Amino acid sequence: MREEPAQIADTLRDAQRGGRGAFALLVEFHQNMVYSLLVHMLGEEAVAEEIAQDVFLELHKNLNSMESPVHLARWLRMVASRRGIDEVRRRRFRAPQGIEDLPEPRIEPEVEDVLLSARLRRLLERLPAKHRAIVVLRYQEDLDPGEIAVLLEMPVATVKSTLHRALGMLRRACERAGLGSQEFTQREAV
């Protein structure tokens, strides 16, 4: 579902007046973004859905403070990523070891992109909470470090250095696993 901004603004106004149907449309419009942020951060679909639902319930409570559709989207990204960080820290999601310590099974170099994507997502789940959030906001939502810094209330320089560190960790883990290592090492050699 894609609506014109004017229609979203109308829908937001209707929802603020108490329209449940309008609120449901807002949920439908943003559900993929919120759910994806959480599923990419947490790696567990059921948990991601539960927290994504909580995010929308919180939105409902705070609906009247939403000034515009842009504000609403930014608010959802902020709350979803912070909830994701909290959840990662609370549950210590499947990260008994650091990303650097884990032995990775080797995979043939001609591995398919689909498999690579799945492995990358799994490697991402081994990053520390804030690293994950920054990577997901950067590459899923295509936000620049300045926008991420605002959402996560961090200095821009910290976002940049964390992102750089996270990419380094992922790249090294990929190389150890033999995932696209040729491409990565070739580029590195240039």
Next chain:
Amino acid sequence: MTRTLAFAMTVALCAPWAWAQPKGFDFDWSKLAPKAAETVEVNLDENMLRMAGRFMAGKEGGDEAAVKDLLKNLRGIYVRVFRFNSAGEYSLGDVEKFRSQYNGGGWNKIVDTRSGKPGGENTGVYMKTNGDVIQGLVVIAAEPKELTVVNIMGDIRPEQIQELGGKFGIPNIGLPDVTKRELKRRTKDEDE
């Protein structure tokens, strides 16, 4: 709540049926549709108009309030637009057949322009009245690559649509001087 729920369910169940009804035109468009590169079809019966009205803001003096007001006396709005890749893909004979429905039977021709040239443009605006009461408005615009018919059932005058000009993407119907001059120039060019 039970009654409201029953009503809501009835509306929800009836709505798709309402959309599917090919009402509004006593004409078979089935020959034309496959030839068209693009078609637009709007079928809004009285129920759907009421439903749309409930979603227009009723704030006094507001743009949507004007539409809401307009809807009160309408029984249906039906539109067909057929856009073609090239000129001459539909027969003006068919258009004439369609237009002939509006000769008599309470229909008054308000506008009737026909180009004498082959592949030219024809427009017609018809209004149905019963005494002082307006019962409908039909607009037919046959252009080389596009055929449009609009049937608005109920009490509506073209000026009411004109009043909505500039809002919701509805063009301002008033003819600006620049356009008049341009039309004059084009007419001269065509005559030469």
Next chain:
Amino acid sequence: MNEEIERKLSEALRRKRAPEGFAGRVMARLPETAAAERGKPATMPPRRPWLALALAAGLALASFGGVRYQQYRQGQEAKRQLLLALRIAGEKLTLAQHRVAGVNERRGEQ
């Protein structure tokens, strides 16, 4: 240096579709009243005999929310179609008026 992994990450982290019925499940959890919205605790803790009733009420609420949502969508669609119809009608009336004006001007010149 990191370009390749950045490209791969963009591919790997493409937005996923939320599970089927997600919005409906959110709506079912939405509090119906303002008091509930503010998170006031229930005056009586739920007891087992009421569990079935509460479940039934929850289901009814969810389906009612769903019906209202459907209604809202249909209403919005009807509004969109209405404005489209009025825009087309307006355009074609303008066209007709232009043509009449053109004819009149030609007559005036003759």
